[in-house]
Amino acid sequence: MGENSKQIILTYEGVKKIEEELEYLKTIKRKEVTEKIKTAISYGDLSENSEYDEAKNEQAFVEGRIATLENMLKNAKIIDDEDIKTDVVSIGSVVKVRDLEFDDEFEFTIVGSAEADPAKMKISNEAPIGRGLLGKKVGDKVEIQVPDGVTTFEILEIRRQ
Incomplete structure (x- = not known):
């Protein structure tokens, strides 16, 4: 392959x-x-x-x-839009999260690596944040290894674009 x-x-x-x-x-x-x-x-x-x-x-x-x-x-x-779930984070999901350390809210769109554009908050499913959020539900707290340590996000909302 x-x-x-x-x-x-x-x-x-x-x-x-x-x-x-x-x-x-x-x-x-x-x-x-x-x-x-x-x-x-x-x-x-x-x-x-x-x-x-x-x-x-x-x-x-x-x-x-x-x-x-x-x-x-x-x-x-x-x-397809119908494939994008709203109960768990999947590729195509827009995920609203709160950074628990800084109490900041962010919205990420989880996309395939070919579409990733961090400047537009389009995060690859293969990047640490994307991988960490996949499969999680609203209310979940997720610890994600980032370059400068560990960030904890709470998932606030999952929706389609």
């Missing part, structure tokens, strides 16, 4: 984002890179042509990203 065959869990929103990026890369970005390569070739000598090298590197990156995204979609398990 290589990295490529690992099942990727996505919400519909995640699938849409990947499809949009794919569309952009396949249409606009591919054309841009092809134009850059053509322009660079027109400068002549390719052996000392940094524009050509850059354009070829960019092309390799774009094609690699396209392959990665297509692979993600091919191996994706898409979570």
Whole structure:
């Protein structure tokens, strides 16, 4: 089981984002890179042509990203809204928690690793907080190992997005 065959869990929103990026890369970005390569070739000598090298590197990156995204979609398990439970934390759940030490409230959305975006409080099911919250119920107190020690969260609410 290589990295490529690992099942990727996505919400519909995640699938849409990947499809949009794919569309952009396949249409606009591919054309841009092809134009850059053509322009660079027109400068002549390719052996000392940094524009050509850059354009070829960019092309390799774009094609690699396209392959990665297509692979993600091919191996994706898409979570339907009906699959998202509200009695226990699962992938796709929005979880409201209270940090008992600092008495702060947070809302995390538990997502598959491909959709994780900590800045938007989208936490991977494979990250310590995501793993710690999975399967828990409202009222549960959960101790989670974080980089600077242990945090205790009390689960206040579980809902769908």
